[in-house]
Amino acid sequence: MIDTNIVELTKETKNLIIKGHTQLFPVVRIPLGELQYNKLNGRIATWISEYLSNNDKFPEEIEKANMIIEGFMEESNPDLLKKTKTNIELFDQQESAVVLKNGIIVDGNRRFTALRQLSREGKGQKFSYIKAVLLDSDDYTEKEIKTFELNLQHAKEERVGYNPIDRLVDIYRDLITENAPFSPAEYAREVASTEKVVQQEMEVSQLMIDYLEYIGHPLMFHIVRKQKLDGPLREAHRILKSKKIEAENIEDARDVIFASIASFDGDVTRKIRDMKKVVQDSKMLNEVVTELDDTLDDIDAHFHEPDTSTVPGNNIVDVPINQKNKVIEITSKFAERKKLTSAKRAPIESLKRCLDRVNDVDSDAVVRMNSDDIDEFSEYIIRIQEQLDSLKGLTNVD
Structure with missing residues (x-):
């Protein structure tokens, strides 16, 4: 659990949609050493899969596990991480993360990664902290937390970058597994999509x-x-x-x-x-x-x-x-x-389509045409007939 005695309250607040309605939360500064990546984060699902295929389990020591996952975060999208890191170095952390009181990051893994690297590189003491909303996991069910994550990931245009396979893994976990937390209708609602x-x-x-x-x-x-x-x-x-x-x-x-x-x-x-x-x-x-x-x-x-x-x-x-x-x-x-x-068979298919179009001609509308339209209509019939006669001649059909 995060040592709340070393958490510093800021003057900032952040609106979050959780449990179906918007709430205003205070933003605090948390030392990076108090935090850990979420191994179930969808963005790194395939990387976790690869690690576990070559190792029995993840290290129990938090910092060792953090270093491994930091590598995954960098490999999964190095350009976006570099952009985030540069932006934070120049303008500080502009958007607050979301963290559970057990130290697990719900939202803000890339910001956490950028700050960790800036801190290690000696860019300044201010990069040894992350600004975040602190949520008590005891106040929310796992499904509510996951719903919250989905809302965050789909609510803003800039929240992209999921590898498409990682997205499919998330779909599998959230909708297909035996104890999947969501129905298709619920999931569609949370990600602003359709059930279809x-x-x-x-x-x-x-x-x-x-x-x-x-x-x-x-x-x-x-x-x-x-x-x-x-x-x-x-x-x-x-x-x-x-x-x-x-x-x-x-x-x-x-x-x-x-x-x-x-x-x-x-x-x-x-x-x-x-x-x-x-x-x-x-x-x-x-x-x-x-x-x-x-x-x-x-x-x-x-x-x-x-x-x-x-x-x-x-x-x-x-x-x-x-x-x-x-x-x-x-x-x-x-x-x-x-x-x-x-x-x-292409010529046959073309003629089939032509026949369909001819069958679409409304005979009652033909009868009601004026003289000018009749003349134009007759001209097309003659041109079509000439073309058909030409094609018929190629087949030697009487």
Whole structure:
């Protein structure tokens, strides 16, 4: 707990929305040594995941844990931290943080990081303190504290910078886990969004969870961050949500897409997008699965062998080169074949659209047209008929 005897009251106050209404709180100065980062902070969720995958647990000593998390804060967004640090050095801390009386920072981790570094660099005694609102955690439930955090993170335009994967991890924790504190409707209200958007984010987050299970590393979110899979996962979500994929083909489509995500290099999002029409075509999807049958089995076996599914040291997914090349070869072949087929059918699709437009013409409106409009209308009919005659001649159809 923070030693309140060394906390200094300032003349500043800060309005906070908590428990559903705005309250005015006094701002105090707290020595940095009294504070600790929140290990559940969404901005560093994937970094915490990576650390725990390589270590049994976090150090119990607060300063050791703080130094580790400070490194995460810097790595997660070095440019923004540098900007915050420069601003505080020039103009002092302008915006107050929010801290619980147990010393955990609820809001202001980047400011805390900047002040810690300025203090260590000997920039002045004033940087050894943080200005903050001090909340008693006994006065609020965990859900109320989390709601407060969501309000803070979404209430102001400048509160951005979440890695998109860290955002999906937050969605998972807040909405999908067994004891998730929020319903989609509640969450949408707190982040000023819609329930439909939140439901969609939940589906993408669940797809992330499914992918990690597929590669044999459940809940190791840092792997998804290092692969930069926000774009590919969202593309995969759009494909798998398509009504053109029959229910009995969803699992096959998902396995092919997951194997592709793990195997592809370069612009993975575009390459997954190129597979859309392949997996939506039942016959072609079946051909892909048939040609990749043994390869998909081998990949699944590899992913579920202990300590073999990632490259040591960087946690990037490691698909054996033979299986990787096979996935790339087969999926690329069928994607190109689908593009060629689509190109061959392009004239037919154009005529279908033209017919739809012609069917939209209101015959009653034609009857009521004046003479000038009739002349123009007739001219278009003649030009269209000439073009159709020309196309008909190319097909040798009588």
